[in-house]
Amino acid sequence: MVIHRFCLSRIFALFIRYYFLLRSSWPRIIEIAYWPTMQMVVWGFVSQHFAPSSPELTAGGLLVSVVLVWDTLFRSHISYTLSFLEEMWSRNLGNLFVSPLRPWELVMALASISFLRTLIGMIPAALLAVPFFGVSVFEMGFPLLAFFSNLIITGWAMSQFVTAILIRYGLGAESLTWVLPFLIAPFSCIYYPLSTLPEWMQEVSVLIPTTYVFEGMRSLLLEEVWRQDLLYAAVGLNLVYLTIGVGTFLFSFRLARQHGLLLQCGE
Amino acid sequence: MNSILQTQFLTKRFSKVLAVDRLSFSLEKGTITALLGGNGAGKTTTLSMLLGLLRPTSGIIRLFDKDFIRDRFSVLHRMNFSSPYVDLPQRLTVRENLMVYAKMYGVSRIQERIQEVSDSFRLDSMLDRRLRKLSSGQKTRVSLAKSMINKPEFLLLDEPTASLDPETTEWIRRLLLQYRKDRGATILFASHDMREVELLCDFALLMKKGKLIEKGTPHALLERYERNTLEEVFLQVNKDDS
Numbered sequence: 001m002v003i004h005r006f007c008l009s010r011i012f013a014l015f016i017r018y019y020f021l022l023r024s025s026w027p028r029i030i031e032i033a034y035w036p037t038m039q040m041v042v043w044g045f046v047s048q049h050f051a052p053s054s055p056e057l058t059a060g061g062l063l064v065s066v067v068l069v070w071d072t073l074f075r076s077h078i079s080y081t082l083s084f085l086e087e088m089w090s091r092n093l094g095n096l097f098v099s100p101l102r103p104w105e106l107v108m109a110l111a112s113i114s115f116l117r118t119l120i121g122m123i124p125a126a127l128l129a130v131p132f133f134g135v136s137v138f139e140m141g142f143p144l145l146a147f148f149s150n151l152i153i154t155g156w157a158m159s160q161f162v163t164a165i166l167i168r169y170g171l172g173a174e175s176l177t178w179v180l181p182f183l184i185a186p187f188s189c190i191y192y193p194l195s196t197l198p199e200w201m202q203e204v205s206v207l208i209p210t211t212y213v214f215e216g217m218r219s220l221l222l223e224e225v226w227r228q229d230l231l232y233a234a235v236g237l238n239l240v241y242l243t244i245g246v247g248t249f250l251f252s253f254r255l256a257r258q259h260g261l262l263l264q265c266g267e
Numbered sequence: 268m269n270s271i272l273q274t275q276f277l278t279k280r281f282s283k284v285l286a287v288d289r290l291s292f293s294l295e296k297g298t299i300t301a302l303l304g305g306n307g308a309g310k311t312t313t314l315s316m317l318l319g320l321l322r323p324t325s326g327i328i329r330l331f332d333k334d335f336i337r338d339r340f341s342v343l344h345r346m347n348f349s350s351p352y353v354d355l356p357q358r359l360t361v362r363e364n365l366m367v368y369a370k371m372y373g374v375s376r377i378q379e380r381i382q383e384v385s386d387s388f389r390l391d392s393m394l395d396r397r398l399r400k401l402s403s404g405q406k407t408r409v410s411l412a413k414s415m416i417n418k419p420e421f422l423l424l425d426e427p428t429a430s431l432d433p434e435t436t437e438w439i440r441r442l443l444l445q446y447r448k449d450r451g452a453t454i455l456f457a458s459h460d461m462r463e464v465e466l467l468c469d470f471a472l473l474m475k476k477g478k479l480i481e482k483g484t485p486h487a488l489l490e491r492y493e494r495n496t497l498e499e500v501f502l503q504v505n506k507d508d509s
Contacts (some may be wrong), residue, residue: 006284008374009370009371009373010370010371012370013367013368013369013370013371014367016366016367016370017359017363017367018355020359020363020367021356021358021359024358024359024389024397025358038312045465082493086356090355090356090357091352091356092353092355092356093498094320094348094350094352094353095348095354095355095368095369095413096355097319097320097441098318098319098320098343098346098347099343099344099347099372100340100343100344100371100373102340103370134470150271207372253272254322257319257320257321257322258321258322260279260312260315260320260321261283262320262321263311263315263317263320263321263352263353
C-alpha cells in the first residue's frame with residue numbers, strides 16, 4: 001500500500017509541475033482553446049456552404065463533429081509531447097531521473113496532463129458549436145465518450161513513439177511532434193468514407209484505429225446506427241499500439257541510460 | 268566506520284572510448300569526498316553511473332547495501348544531486364520547484380521542509396519568483412536547496428559552488444559541513460576548485476583517462492607528492508604522463 005501511495009505521489013508531483021507551468025501563462029491557456037475553436041468556426045462555415053449541395057457531407061452536423069473529434073486526437077498527442085519537450089527544453093530530465101520517478105510514472109503523469117489540456121481545448125470549441133452552428137456533439141451521448149476516449153488513446157500511442165525518438169535523438173527530432181498526426185490523417189477517413197480511398201490506402205487504413213472511429217461517427221450521424229463492431233476494432237487496435245508505444249518508449253529510455261543521453265537532453 | 272558506497276571494477280565504454288576503466292573505491296558514512304580530474308577524466312561519467320542515469324558496461328555498485336545497478340529505485344529516495352549542467356524548470360517559481368521535488372521524493376510536512384531549506388539557503392525573498400528571473404548564483408542555491416529537500420543521506424554534487432561569489436561560496440561550504448555533521452550524510456562532489464577540496468574534503472579521488480590514479484586524504488596527497496597545495500598535485504599528476 002505504501003509503495004502504491006508513493007507511486008501516486010510521484011505521478012501527482014509531476015502532474016502539478018505541468019499544472020504550475022500551464023497556469024503560469026494565461027496566453028498558453030487561451031492558445032490551447034484557440035486552435036480547436038478556430039477550426040470549428042472555419043469548418044462550420046464550410047459546412048454551411050456545402051449543406052445545400054452536399055447534404056451527405058454535412059447532415060447531422062457531421063463535418064463539424066468530425067473536425068472536433070479529430071482535433072481531440074491532435075490535442076491529446078500535442079499536449080502529451082509538448083509537456084515532455086518542456087522537460088527537454090528546461091534540461092530537467094536529469095533531475096527527474098535521479099529521483100525515484102519510474103519511467104512509466106512519467107508516462108502516467110504526461111497522459112494525465114494531456115487529458116486535462118485536451119479538455120481545456122475541446123470543451124469551449126464543442127460548446128461554442130451549439131450557438132454558432134446548431135451542432136451539439138454532446139447529443140451523441142455515450143458514443144461521443146467512446147469516440148473521444150479512443151482518439152485520446154490514439155494520441156497517447158503516437159506520443160510514445162515520438163517521445164521514444166526524442167529521448168534517443170534529442171531535440172533535432174522535435175518536428176516529428178507536429179508531423180506524425182498529419183501522416184495518419186489521410187488514412188483516417190476523417191472527412192470521407194473508407195471506400196473513397198484507393199485499395200492500397202484502404203489496406204493501410206484498416207490498421208489505424210481512427211478509421212473505425214470516423215466510420216462509426218458517419219454511421220451514427222448519417223444512418224443513426226451505432227456500430228459496436230467498429231468501436232471494438234478501434235479499442236483493440238488502440239490497445240495494441242499503446243502497448244507497443246509504451247514498450248518502445250521504455251526501450252528507448254533503456255538505450256538512453258546505456259548511451260548516457262539523459263544528461264545531454266536539452267537545448 | 269561503515270561504507271555506504273562501494274564500486275568494484277566499474278567500467279563504462281562508449282563504443283571505442285573507454286570512459287571509466289575498472290574504478291574501485293568506497294565511501295565511508297559521514298565523509299566528504301572530492302572526485303577530481305581534468306576534462307575527459309571520467310568524473311561526469313562516474314557521477315552519472317552513481318546516480319543511475321547511466322548504465323555501466325560492467326562492474327558493481329553497492330549503495331546502502333543494495334545492488335544499485337539492478338535495484339536503484341530502492342535507494343534513490345535516500346540520495347539527491349545538484350549540478351550546474353542540469354536545470355530546474357525555469358518557468359516555475361522557486362517554491363513550486365521545491366514543492367514538486369518534495370512530493371517526488373515523498374517528503375512529509377512539505378511546507379515546513381520548504382521553509383527549512385529556504386532558511387538554510389537564504390531563499391525567502393525569492394520563493395515566489397520564477398527561476399528564470401534569478402541570477403546564476405541564485406539558481407545554484409536553489410539547485411542545492413532542491414538537492415537537500417529530502418534530507419539525503421548521500422549527496423552527489425557536481426561543482427557545487429560554480430558561479431557563486433567568494434562570500435556565498437564560503438557560506439555554502441560551511442552549510443555543507445554543518446549538514447554532514449547534523450545528518451551524518453555522505454557527500455561526493457566533483458570540482459575543479461582545489462582550494463575548496465582542501466577546505467571541505469576528508470578524502471580525494473583523482474581520476475585520469477578513466478582510471479583512478481590516487482586516493483587519500485588531501486594531507487596525504489600533499490605529502491606523497493611533496494607539494495604545498497592540491498592544485499600543484501593536480502598539475503603534477505596531469506603533467507606526469509600526459
